[in-house]
Amino acid sequence: MNIQSGFRKRLLLVLFAGVIAVCFYTISQVHRVPLMENGGRSFVKAQVVSIVQDHEQAGDIYIGDQTVQLKLLTGDHAGETVQATSSSAYLYGVHCTVGMKVIAIVSESGGELVTSVYGYNRAPALYAIVGLFLLSILIIGGKRGLYAVIGLLFTFVSIIWFFLPALYRGWSPILAAIVVVILTTLVTMYLVGGFTAKATVAVIGTVLGVLAAGVLAWIFGKVTHVTGYNVSDIENLIYVQEETGIQVGELLFAGILIAALGAVMDVSMSISSTLQELYDQNPTMTARQLFRSGMTVGRDMMGTMSNTLILAFVGGSINTIVMFYAYDYEYLQLINLFDMAIEIMQGISASMGVILTVPLVSFIGAWMIANRRRDIS
Numbered sequence: 001m002n003i004q005s006g007f008r009k010r011l012l013l014v015l016f017a018g019v020i021a022v023c024f025y026t027i028s029q030v031h032r033v034p035l036m037e038n039g040g041r042s043f044v045k046a047q048v049v050s051i052v053q054d055h056e057q058a059g060d061i062y063i064g065d066q067t068v069q070l071k072l073l074t075g076d077h078a079g080e081t082v083q084a085t086s087s088s089a090y091l092y093g094v095h096c097t098v099g100m101k102v103i104a105i106v107s108e109s110g111g112e113l114v115t116s117v118y119g120y121n122r123a124p125a126l127y128a129i130v131g132l133f134l135l136s137i138l139i140i141g142g143k144r145g146l147y148a149v150i151g152l153l154f155t156f157v158s159i160i161w162f163f164l165p166a167l168y169r170g171w172s173p174i175l176a177a178i179v180v181v182i183l184t185t186l187v188t189m190y191l192v193g194g195f196t197a198k199a200t201v202a203v204i205g206t207v208l209g210v211l212a213a214g215v216l217a218w219i220f221g222k223v224t225h226v227t228g229y230n231v232s233d234i235e236n237l238i239y240v241q242e243e244t245g246i247q248v249g250e251l252l253f254a255g256i257l258i259a260a261l262g263a264v265m266d267v268s269m270s271i272s273s274t275l276q277e278l279y280d281q282n283p284t285m286t287a288r289q290l291f292r293s294g295m296t297v298g299r300d301m302m303g304t305m306s307n308t309l310i311l312a313f314v315g316g317s318i319n320t321i322v323m324f325y326a327y328d329y330e331y332l333q334l335i336n337l338f339d340m341a342i343e344i345m346q347g348i349s350a351s352m353g354v355i356l357t358v359p360l361v362s363f364i365g366a367w368m369i370a371n372r373r374r375d376i377s
Contacts, residue, residue, distance in 0.1 A: 020183070028161040030168050035243055044075035045121055046104040048096045052083065062088040062095040070104055070115060077106065077113065086117035094120055144192060151188035158184055159258075170245045173254035174214065181210050181261055189269065197368050198269075198276035205268035205361035206261070212360075213260040213353025217253050220345045228252035230338040252342065259312075260350035263305050267354055268361050271298050275365040287370040294362030302358060306351040313347040 049069040056064035065087045072080050084104060087093045094102055094117050101121040107114050134152075137145040158180045166176040185206045193199030221227060228249040231237070237248040271294050278293055279285055285293075314321065317339075324334055334340060 024157065024161040027169070028165045030165050032168065033243070035240065041105055041107045042075055043118060044078070044104055044106055045073040046070040046084075046102050046117075047073060048098055048100045048102060049081060050098060051096060056088055056095065061090060062093075063090075064088055065093075066096055068096050068117065070102070070117070072104065072106070072115075075106060080113075082106075082113050082115045084115035084117055092119070093117070147191040148188075151184075151191050154187045155184045167246050167251075168244055170247070173247055173250040174257070177254035177257040178211070178214075181257055182207055184261065185210075185265060188265065193269065193273070196276070198272040198365070201272040201275075201361060201365040201368055202265070202268040204364055205272065205357050206265045208360050209264035209268065209353045209357030210257055210260050212356045213264070213349050214253060214257045216352050217256045217345055217349035220349055221253070224341050224345065226338060226341045226345060231342065232339060256346055256349055259346070260309070260353045263309050263350065263354050264357050267298065267301055267305055267357050270301060271358065271361045272365045272369075275362070275369050279369050285370065287366040290366035290370055291362050294365055295358065298358030298362055302355050305354045309350045309354065310347045313343055313350075317343050 047070065049071050051066060051068055053067040056062045056066060065085060068084055068086055070082055070084045072078050072082060086096050086102075088095050094100075096102065096117060101124075103118045103121050105116050105118045134149050137148055139145070141148055162183075163176050163180050166179075167173055185203050189199045189202045189206070193202060228251050231252060234248075237251070240246055241248045274297050275290050275294050279290060320339060329337075
């Protein structure tokens with residue numbers, strides 16, 4: 001019977017993975033029309049061979065330009081050595097040194113190559129950082145770490161091959177975000193917790209908690225008269241909407257749903273796992289006792305997880321906050337800025353999602369675990 005049950009589970013997993021793969025592939029097949037004309041430009045890897053001229057001024061950051069010799073490593077002209085300009089400033093450019101790997105912009109004009117340095121070739125370093133992160137999870141987490149990595153990869157795939165193409169097709173960003181939340185939660189929770197009651201509790205609690213955060217964000221937006229059209233880069237987004245049909249007005253609230261997912265997921269699994277462990281150690285515990293235990297654990301987690309979300313939003317806006325402080329905005333001016341309202345709305349709604357998850361998971365988990373004496377089969 002156990003063998004048949006295990007076979008059914010594996011078959012369901014394969015079927016589920018197949019359906020998701022087909023859906024993601026189908027939705028990702030969109031024809032994107034370039035919004036910016038490249039004019040025959042191409043981006044290629046290159047290496048600095050020599051510095052021909054250097055007109056930079058050194059300080060906290062190099063300012064000025066250089067003329068350099070580059071050896072093109074990729075593209076139609078790979079192997080050729082060309083002369084290129086490299087500008088340096090606060091937001092762009094490269095201070096070139098001999099042997100440095102860079103990314104170059106190559107275009108042809110009148111039969112001649114026109115080349116400039118675009119930026120550092122950061123890809124190898126970024127890949128190494130991501131690789132170190134995943135390796136750490138695998139080494140420390142073991143089998144659970146492997147499942148966590150698979151869950152992370154699925155989340156990444158969901159964003160790139162489902163969420164973004166769905167937006168491009170004209171889907172509601174909020175609806176697309178809800179689908180991502182549900183799929184990511186299902187895969188992550190059942191990978192980490194197995195096909196168990198605690199995983200099911202965590203799935204239900206996570207989805208309800210994230211939806212609560214989204215509803216609260218929508219209510220806060222109505223009360224404060226903040227919409228998705230009040231973000232700082234709205235002019236660029238309006239252009240994108242006109243050219244593609246993406247519903248930019250809902251992006252702000254879709255982002256809140258996705259941002260709250262990680263913290264709510266953490267709280268849900270922690271509480272449900274604790275309730276399951278308590279019940280396994282003492283099967284005589286009643287649903288009421290389990291609920292009280294879940295609330296006790298949840299109260300300890302609320303402060304730290306709410307802090308995590310608030311600090312994450314503050315950290316992402318630290319430049320803006322420093323500007324506000326340095327320019328000594330008046331209180332009434334500061335508190336009524338759209339940027340301030342959006343930051344507060346994002347932080348509070350996501351934190352409220354975490355807070356509401358505690359009683360939800362405690363109640364659902366206490367009822368399910370106390371009334372089930374075996375894992376889902």
